[in-house]
Every structure is written in C-alpha cells, then in structure tokens.
Amino acid sequence: VAFWDTPLSAADIAALGKAGDKFFTPKRASAPAPADGATDVPRDATLSWKAVEYPCTHDVYLGTTAADVDSATRANTKGVLLSRGQADTTFDPPGLLAYGRTYYWRIDEVNQSPDGTVAKGNVWSFTVEPYAYAVKPVSAIASSFQTDMGPAKTIDGSGLTGDLHGTAQTTMWMSTGALPNWIQYTFDKVYKFHELQVWNSNQIMETYVGFGAKDVTIEFSTDGTTWTALAAVPQFARATALAGYAANTTVSLGGIQARYIKLTIDSTWGGSNVCGLSEVRFSYVPVQAWSPQPANAATGVAIDTALNWRPGREAGSHQVFFGADQAAIAGGTAPAQTVADHSFTPGALNFGATYYWRVDEVNTVSYPGDLWRFTTQQYAAVDNFETYTNDEGGRIYEAWVDGWTNGSGSVVGHLVAPFAETSIVHSGRQSMPLEYNNVKSPYYSEAERTFSSPQDWTGNGADTLSLFYRGYTTGFLDKGNNTFTVSAGGADIWGTADQFRFVFKALNGDGSMVVRVDSIGNTHAWAKAGPMIRETLEANARNACVVVTPGNGVSFQWRPTTAAASSNAPTAGLRAPYWVRLTRTGNVFKAERSADGKTWTQQGSDTTIGMATAVYIGLAVTSHNAAATTTAEFSNLAITGAVTGSWQALAIGAAMPSNDPAPLYLRVEDRTGKTKTVVNPNASATTVTAWTEWRIPLSELSAAGVNTSAIKKLALGIGDRTSPKPGGAGLLYLDDIGFGHPVK
Known part of the structure; x- marks a missing residue:
C-alpha cells in the first residue's frame, strides 16, 4: 500500500503503471x-x-x-x-x-x-551494552520483619513505578527493632559486583521518625560462611517521604566476588532500633563468557554453525571446550583450543546430535564458563517445496512430473495459482498437493523429480531419509456384515439448511432403517450420527432423522418443509453405543431408541412430513464443528422397504474432502539406474489426518545396490506399484523431504 500527500498527474499514474511491482x-x-x-x-x-x-x-x-x-x-x-x-x-x-x-x-x-x-x-x-548489568537476588532474609513488610519487598519491585518509589509501607521492609538489624541477599551464583543502588525507607512519616538506614556495614561471601567487610561504605542518604522518590544512594562494590551480600544497619536517621529499606538493586560486571550463540539448549542448529558468545569484560583470550561428552566438557578434561576472538568454528557436525561447550575467559585470572549445549538439525532438505513459484519455469508441477506426462493417475499442484499448497503445510510456507486417481489403469499415481545433479545423502552421520505426509479421513467405508464407518465435518444438521455427510440408497414409499451407533467422535456435544430419510439431496431438504450425540443423548429431529426451521425431541443422558430406528409410513415418521436392540422406546411423537414417494434413506453424520472431522462407527444395519441401488456417499451443504485408503510408496534411482521402491508400513497412509513423519533407513536403499551418494531421481506414489489393481481416489499432501539423522 502506498499513500500520497499530493494529487497525482496523469503522467504520474502512467509512470506507476509502467513500474508495476517495482514501484513498491x-x-x-x-x-x-x-x-x-x-x-x-x-x-x-x-x-x-x-x-x-x-x-x-x-x-x-x-x-x-x-x-x-x-x-x-x-x-x-x-x-x-x-x-x-x-x-x-x-x-x-x-x-x-x-x-x-x-x-x-x-x-x-x-x-x-x-x-x-x-x-x-x-x-x-x-x-x-552497558558496562554492568542488573542482577536480582533469588532470595532475601532478615533478622526480623513486621507483618506484610518482609525482606522480599526490597527486591520485588513493589512500590516502584519505573525507577520512582511510593510511600506505601507494605511495599518496604521494616524490622521489629530487635538488634542487630540485618538483611541478607542470596544470588544464584558468584558474581563480580559493580554497584548497589538503594531506595531508603520512604514511609510518609519518614521525615519525623527516621526509620531509614544511615550507617551500614556491608559484608560479602562466596559460600555463606566466610565473610569479608566492604571498605568505605558511604552513609545511606535519607528518603524524601514523598511519592516519586528516586534512589539516592549508590555504593561502589568494587568488583567483589560474592554470592551472598549482607547489610547490617548500625544506625538509623531517627535513632530508632526499628529500621527499613524500600528497594535495592545490584549490578555486576560480566567476567564469564555469556549470551552463547547458538543459545543454550537450542535445537535445529545448522551442522556448519560457528559458535559465538559475549566475552567477559576482562578476557585476554578464550579457552574453548567442545564435544559430545558432557562430563568431559563440564569437568574441563576434554581437549581445549585457545582463540583470540570470541568465536569458534567446530568444523563439520553430525545431524541430530547434541554437543556441549564451555568457554573459560583467560587473563591474569581465569573465569570458568557455564556448560552450554545445542542439538543440530535432524535433516538437510532434499525438497522442502519452498522455492516453487507461480511463474513459468518455477512451478511445482514442472519439477515434479505427474500423470499428465507419465500416464499415471497423479496430478501435482492445484489447477490454478497458487499451484503449491499454502495453507496445509508441515513447516514453512508451502507443501506439495498430490492428487491420486487409481480407479482406472494404470491403477497407481506417481510424481517424479529428476535432480539436475546427483544428490549426496551421506556424510555428517546421515542414515535416514525423511518426509512428512498428510491426507484426509475416509468419508465412507463399508466394512461388510452391515458394518460401516462414516466421517464428516459440517456445521450441523439443523436450522434451515444442513452440513453433513449422507451415505444413502434410494427408497420408494414406506420403509425403515435400524442401526447400532457404536461410537461418534466428540467434536461437539451436538455432533450427530444416525439414520435419516430425506426428500432430496439439497442442503435445505425436508428430512427426518434420529441421531446419537456425544453429549446430548438421543434426538429425533425433522424439517417439515423445504428451507423451514428444524425441530427436535431430545432425551439427555444417553450415549453410544445405542440402537436407533427410523420408520416411514406414508407421511408419518416415527423414531425409536433401544439400549440392547430388543426393547424399544419411542423417541418423541409421530411427526407428519409431506414428502414425495421417491426419497433417500441412509446414514447421516455431522461434526457440528466446521473446523473438525468426526467419525462414527455403525453396526447391525438393516433396511426395510423398496430400497434400490448401491451405497453412495455425498457431502451435503459443505465441502468435506475425503480419501479412499491407499498405500504410499517412494522410489529412488541413482545415476547408474539402480532403483529401490519402499512402501509405507501404513496400508491406508492416505487417510492419516495429521502430519506424519515417514523415516526410511538409507541402509534399506544401499542394501538394494542404490548409491545413496549419487541419487538422480526421486518418485512418490500412491497405490500398489508392483502389482497394480483398481483402487480409489483422493488428495495427499507432502512436505519436508530430507536426509539426515533423527534426534534420539
């Protein structure tokens, strides 16, 4: 978007048109x-x-x-x-x-x-960067304190607005008056301290009572046992007793090495034994190596990474310990290299490996560093599908040859731009949509990419080829013996129009359907599964159905006229597995339910709906959640009446992509023509609805004589490539093909 603060002339507009995208x-x-x-x-x-x-x-x-x-x-x-x-x-x-x-x-x-x-x-x-950094103690203890005025108040920021303190007494530490008065701070490790900034006791009565610290002894320790007094501690300045009080005492800590710092208040401004402080702030000089890059515990680090860090303030050189042996690095027993700059290149690293490193800063004093670690990337990209564009020569189907060229049932990419998939991705911006149609010869669907130069999938500990795939659930599966699986999305079967999957046959005149709803996925309390009789296949058609829900029991519902509002008669507290039956006699519809399929109870009352003689009868399923898919399992289905035709499945009111089950395979070919085909262990890989990783050991390819350091072609296919046979159709997404080593 561009904005102008003056009108554009015709020449200006013409120039913009000629510039096109370059204008931006x-x-x-x-x-x-x-x-x-x-x-x-x-x-x-x-x-x-x-x-x-x-x-x-x-x-x-x-x-x-x-x-x-x-x-x-x-x-x-x-x-x-x-x-x-x-x-x-x-x-x-x-x-x-x-x-x-x-x-x-x-x-x-x-x-x-x-x-x-x-x-x-x-x-x-x-x-x-500043010379010194603020560091907050991990705890504060004191010789005594009053209710709601504990020592932690001096380090929790209470009472501060920015760097200005208020006068509320419960935002400060206050002793009870029992001598000696002291407050002690503990840090997470030993630091080289720079300064102590103090906000003294700032109660509104401070001017009169003088609870603020005046003469203070400061002691420090690395172990909490042996203490050393700090020399030349200045007198603590008195607070203003006004809101908006800025710190007015700064104590130079002179680079003391300490983990514990103790302040003993020897006198107060009012001479009282009761004393207090509002807030303290410590700063330290970083003398250890810090801020590692890669960051500590980082993952996915490039195998050719260089290491960097912020150097300690006094470092003359840096001793770097690096390797895969945690104990050796932590203990400093591993070989070390000394470098002048605060960077180090460890050389080629292995995929999916964890490395440890430590940097000791060296000068007249040596400061051992913390132990850091990182884990390298698992895979290098073979094809992550990110480089494809919508321009001629850069389109995804120009790199991955599909059925338009190889005669199989595949179609790579969408028919219109964007040709790569940009919404359903495993990572990055794009994935590859691969449409398959194995209904007709040759009964398999395949896409193949030929590399401009042979690919080397070895080195850096690589032992695995990896890719991610994702499909759609099966919309309808007839498992035989009157047992079925139906999956669906959809907003609901309700209101004036429906969104659901309907598995149906034609019914002429009277008839009935009885079925046991074995289960239904809980995508919503009002997800629905059960028998339906429907006048047409339009979304707003007249219908009657009796459904089982995950959270609202069993319900008889109907739409009396086309595009009219729906009505229902629910019974709460019932859950699958449950039997339901729907019967049509003329224009009268009756719903029934049963816990065992033997003893039946009418659901609601008979309902009259004026339907045509020729209608549809079948199983209806909706997820009542347009963003999710539910799956219902049915058994013991029986139909009466003049029912004709085979089962048909249709998404009504909304698109509900579904895949027929089919295996996924991969084939590689090296530069000498040696090939190996590997089949995914899931024979229904196309119905997996979440991104799933498929790992193939490179040893499986090399055992077949394939040179994994010189891969010339890679093919991805759906169906049985070895013994093709008629199958189904659908759409599979593929992403992040890579080689390397998975993190254990």
Missing part, C-alpha cells in the same frame, strides 16, 4: 542491523543493511548526535561520514563502541551512473 521496492536502504531502536548491542558490532535494487554505492554516517547524522552531507560531513562510496553492505566501526552510549546512523544510496544521485536514508539508532 525500497527506494532507500532498509532492514538495518542492529535493528532501529535496538539496545544491549555488543561493542564490537558490525552494521549491515539491505541495499536498494539498482546499482549503487553506500555512504555510511555514524555518530552520537541525531541532528548531525540527519543533516550531514558529503559536502559537510560534520565528522560523521565514516565511509564514502563503499560497495559492501556492512560496516565495522573503528575501534570499540562506548558502553551504554546511543549511536545514530544513516545509509545513503548513491546511484553509480550516470548522475550519482543520492537517496538519503533514514536515521536509525541503537544503544550499546
């Missing part, structure tokens, strides 16, 4: 990294951006004053034009950036020829 491409540098407004940016950060699409060079402006960066030009650089006419879209600022400083930067795109036009860029900003 960026006219200036974009996608800054660090992102505009970013904080905690490393001091050695490199700047990068996305250039415009026309040939150009780049002018880089960088400084600490926004106005200078915005107004500087080539003619008047104001000291912030740090690189002129560079070709690269990255810039490494000279030296290290200043701790905590906000920088502003701008990239101008300079047209190379013929005129050197300058497209002035936006001004972006970022703020560099």
Whole structure:
C-alpha cells in the first residue's frame, strides 16, 4: 500500500503503471542491523543493511548526535561520514563502541551512473551494552520483619513505578527493632559486583521518625560462611517521604566476588532500633563468557554453525571446550583450543546430535564458563517445496512430473495459482498437493523429480531419509456384515439448511432403517450420527432423522418443509453405543431408541412430513464443528422397504474432502539406474489426518545396490506399484523431504 500527500498527474499514474511491482521496492536502504531502536548491542558490532535494487554505492554516517547524522552531507560531513562510496553492505566501526552510549546512523544510496544521485536514508539508532548489568537476588532474609513488610519487598519491585518509589509501607521492609538489624541477599551464583543502588525507607512519616538506614556495614561471601567487610561504605542518604522518590544512594562494590551480600544497619536517621529499606538493586560486571550463540539448549542448529558468545569484560583470550561428552566438557578434561576472538568454528557436525561447550575467559585470572549445549538439525532438505513459484519455469508441477506426462493417475499442484499448497503445510510456507486417481489403469499415481545433479545423502552421520505426509479421513467405508464407518465435518444438521455427510440408497414409499451407533467422535456435544430419510439431496431438504450425540443423548429431529426451521425431541443422558430406528409410513415418521436392540422406546411423537414417494434413506453424520472431522462407527444395519441401488456417499451443504485408503510408496534411482521402491508400513497412509513423519533407513536403499551418494531421481506414489489393481481416489499432501539423522 502506498499513500500520497499530493494529487497525482496523469503522467504520474502512467509512470506507476509502467513500474508495476517495482514501484513498491525500497527506494532507500532498509532492514538495518542492529535493528532501529535496538539496545544491549555488543561493542564490537558490525552494521549491515539491505541495499536498494539498482546499482549503487553506500555512504555510511555514524555518530552520537541525531541532528548531525540527519543533516550531514558529503559536502559537510560534520565528522560523521565514516565511509564514502563503499560497495559492501556492512560496516565495522573503528575501534570499540562506548558502553551504554546511543549511536545514530544513516545509509545513503548513491546511484553509480550516470548522475550519482543520492537517496538519503533514514536515521536509525541503537544503544550499546552497558558496562554492568542488573542482577536480582533469588532470595532475601532478615533478622526480623513486621507483618506484610518482609525482606522480599526490597527486591520485588513493589512500590516502584519505573525507577520512582511510593510511600506505601507494605511495599518496604521494616524490622521489629530487635538488634542487630540485618538483611541478607542470596544470588544464584558468584558474581563480580559493580554497584548497589538503594531506595531508603520512604514511609510518609519518614521525615519525623527516621526509620531509614544511615550507617551500614556491608559484608560479602562466596559460600555463606566466610565473610569479608566492604571498605568505605558511604552513609545511606535519607528518603524524601514523598511519592516519586528516586534512589539516592549508590555504593561502589568494587568488583567483589560474592554470592551472598549482607547489610547490617548500625544506625538509623531517627535513632530508632526499628529500621527499613524500600528497594535495592545490584549490578555486576560480566567476567564469564555469556549470551552463547547458538543459545543454550537450542535445537535445529545448522551442522556448519560457528559458535559465538559475549566475552567477559576482562578476557585476554578464550579457552574453548567442545564435544559430545558432557562430563568431559563440564569437568574441563576434554581437549581445549585457545582463540583470540570470541568465536569458534567446530568444523563439520553430525545431524541430530547434541554437543556441549564451555568457554573459560583467560587473563591474569581465569573465569570458568557455564556448560552450554545445542542439538543440530535432524535433516538437510532434499525438497522442502519452498522455492516453487507461480511463474513459468518455477512451478511445482514442472519439477515434479505427474500423470499428465507419465500416464499415471497423479496430478501435482492445484489447477490454478497458487499451484503449491499454502495453507496445509508441515513447516514453512508451502507443501506439495498430490492428487491420486487409481480407479482406472494404470491403477497407481506417481510424481517424479529428476535432480539436475546427483544428490549426496551421506556424510555428517546421515542414515535416514525423511518426509512428512498428510491426507484426509475416509468419508465412507463399508466394512461388510452391515458394518460401516462414516466421517464428516459440517456445521450441523439443523436450522434451515444442513452440513453433513449422507451415505444413502434410494427408497420408494414406506420403509425403515435400524442401526447400532457404536461410537461418534466428540467434536461437539451436538455432533450427530444416525439414520435419516430425506426428500432430496439439497442442503435445505425436508428430512427426518434420529441421531446419537456425544453429549446430548438421543434426538429425533425433522424439517417439515423445504428451507423451514428444524425441530427436535431430545432425551439427555444417553450415549453410544445405542440402537436407533427410523420408520416411514406414508407421511408419518416415527423414531425409536433401544439400549440392547430388543426393547424399544419411542423417541418423541409421530411427526407428519409431506414428502414425495421417491426419497433417500441412509446414514447421516455431522461434526457440528466446521473446523473438525468426526467419525462414527455403525453396526447391525438393516433396511426395510423398496430400497434400490448401491451405497453412495455425498457431502451435503459443505465441502468435506475425503480419501479412499491407499498405500504410499517412494522410489529412488541413482545415476547408474539402480532403483529401490519402499512402501509405507501404513496400508491406508492416505487417510492419516495429521502430519506424519515417514523415516526410511538409507541402509534399506544401499542394501538394494542404490548409491545413496549419487541419487538422480526421486518418485512418490500412491497405490500398489508392483502389482497394480483398481483402487480409489483422493488428495495427499507432502512436505519436508530430507536426509539426515533423527534426534534420539
């Protein structure tokens, strides 16, 4: 979308028409990294951006004053034009950036020829990492405290709005007055502490009673047993006793190493034995390696990844321990490599493997690092279907040859754009829809891709070929012996029009159907399954049915005239398995129910519906949930009357895709022509409704003589490729074909 603040002339509009999509491409540098407004940016950060699409060079402006960066030009650089006419879209600022400083930067795109036009860029900003970071204690204890005024109040942020404290006494710590008065903080590990910021006791009466700490002894310990007193602790400033009180005491902790810090209040501003504090905030200097990349416990990490981390403030070099042995890395007994920069390339890694690493920061003092881990990607893509477009030459069916070319019953892709599937995907944006029709010869459906160069599926511990597939449930299955499975979606059988699946035969005149509803999936309390007699196959047709529901018992319902509202007579508390019977005598319809199929109870009263003589009788199922599919199981079905024809299944009122059961197979061929076909173990793979992974051991292919380091063709098919026989039809989705090693 584009907006103009002035009217466009006819020439302007014509120019836009000629530009087409190119009009919407960026006219200036974009996608800054660090992102505009970013904080905690490393001091050695490199700047990068996305250039415009026309040939150009780049002018880089960088400084600490926004106005200078915005107004500087080539003619008047104001000291912030740090690189002129560079070709690269990255810039490494000279030296290290200043701790905590906000920088502003701008990239101008300079047209190379013929005129050197300058497209002035936006001004972006970022703020560099601080020298020290806030760290919150994990707990606080005290010598004593009053009700609702415990020591945890000093570290929970209660009473603070931003960095300003209020006067409510229940947002502070207050002792009972029993000497000595102390409060102690425990941290999750040893830190090198920088400063302590203090908000003193700030009750509204503080000016008069002076509960605030004045003279304080600060002690620190690494183990909670051996304590050392901090020298030169300043007197704590008195609070204002006003709302909006800012911290007014900062204690330099001088880089002490501690896990425990204890404050003993030796005196208060009012001389009372009762004392208190509102809030404290500690900061530490990071001397260990931190912020690992990949992040600790990351998964799906690329097998060619490089490791990076934020270096400790005092590090002169970095000792890196890396490997698959957790104990050896944690204990520092594994071989280590010393590097000068805060990055390390471990070399080729295996698929689906977990690696451990640790970085010790080394100088006059060594700071052992934490143990980190990550797990590599399971698979590399053979085809993830993301690169296909709707343009000629890039369409999915041009890469995957289907039945239009190979004569099988397959159709790859949708008939109109978008040709790849964009809604039903396992990951990413697209998957491959594969339509199959095995009703006619050759009774199998196959799509094949030929690679431009042979594929090597070995290396990095690869031992598995993987793909994901998903189909649709079977709409109707006659299992023999008067036993059936019917699946359906649909909003409901109700109101003035219905959405359901109807499995039916033709009925002329009087007749009945009795059936046992063995089960129905609980997609809604009013999902329905049972016999129906229906005048037509239109959604708003007259009908009568008696249904079993998951949560509302058994119900007799009907629509007396076309497009009229439906009515019902329900009985709550009944659940499948349950028997139901529907009978037509003339225009009178009777519903019955039975727990055992022997003793019957009428459901509601006889209902008169003026239907034609020729109608339809069958099984009706709706999920009462347009976003879900329910499945009903029926048995002991019996019909009376002049019933003709074979069973037919029809989705009425809404589309309800369904698949006939069929096996899925895969065939590979190497560059010498060696082939191997592997069949999915699920003979009804096409009816799986959730994305399902199929893993094929590469050893199964190599055992057949296939060279898995030189795969030339890959085929995916539905049906029995070895002994083709007539089957059904449907639509299967495929995604994320890859090779590698699954995570154990």
